[in-house]
Amino acid sequence: MRVLGIETSCDETAASVVGLREGAAPEILSNVVLSQIEEHAAFGGVVPEIAARAHVEALDGIIEAALADSDISLAEIDAIAATAGPGLVGGLIVGLMTAKAIAAATGKPLIAVNHLEGHALTARLTDGLDFPYLLLLVSGGHTQIVLVRGVGDYQRWATTIDDALGEAFDKTAKMLGLPYPGGPNVEKTAANGDAKRFAFPRPMKGEARPDFSFSGLKTAVRQAATAIAPLSEQDVADICASFQAAVSDALGDRVRRSLVRFREEYPDVKTPALVVAGGVAANREIRSTLETLCAGHGFSFIAPPHVLCTDNAAMIAWAGIERIRAGLVEPGAMDFVPRSRWPLDSISAPMIGSGRRGAKA
């Protein structure tokens, strides 16, 4: 089985072909990602209209490149999977309509994929992980812990009550005058700083509910920076290091609750796993905090390669394969409309104010 995946939910235009042969491990036959970072950098964040236009201009060529790289013609593809939400609606329309056009022209099935499901199932593509497991998704638009019980079967255990973690990194960077995207620059700058200089709060630490919060930390950073302005290079480095330490500490405390809950609910799972996904998963300090935490609780820690942690189309193609195998794809169905909001777990109530508007997933 070979599936073409298309991803356009935020500022990456991506296409990929993933194949699965009976009895063999899945194979990523191509994985093309075009980042729009330069188009948006001048504005300090993603501009939805610019993103949608850039997707229109790039997508055909990216799909052609993904097919060429995989050495597979469109005729040999079994289905077309595209991100149908959540994300910026302009980009979603571009990707989903392109997928529908290809599906209609070739007579192949269309699979409308939830972007978060793509992140959630990536560890099965890379590591062949069995259900159930825990997913920690930490990106620019999401901070969630999700119980992954099966394809299409998810339960959100924790989410942010205000900012997403990537957003907290990006806003901190902006406040300190570091360039966009903020996360990698905060990490780089923190390497030269003193993490003990500022005692920033660890939001929610010790609370029984498992959710996340980062906006108070952001405010504390602003107050500290204002109090000692103008900032020297060393001040900026010390703030970054202290911020990163606070984030890692708070995150570890929050994730711990869900590890304990998993143990209680699944005492028979011998080697439970925590999978991490999203751009923030690239952060070394956060990774090492999570690694230590998992080791202490007997969990294996699975971090897919960086290119598969951040937005890509291989995860969308793979989610398509998983949905076909699970019998969840209706042949000929073309009526799916893009959804800017599309929670993985439709039962847990949305958290008021969670995630940023026009969220990047």
Ligand code: KG4
């Ligand atoms: O998954 P991603 O590429 O896009 C989505 O949000 O879907 O994540 C981007 C986010 C941005 O907020 C970026 O600042 C953050 O991930 N990020 C990092 C690092 N690299 C990317 N945050 C902290 N440390 C990093 N090294």
Ligand code: ZN
């Ligand atoms: Zn994403």
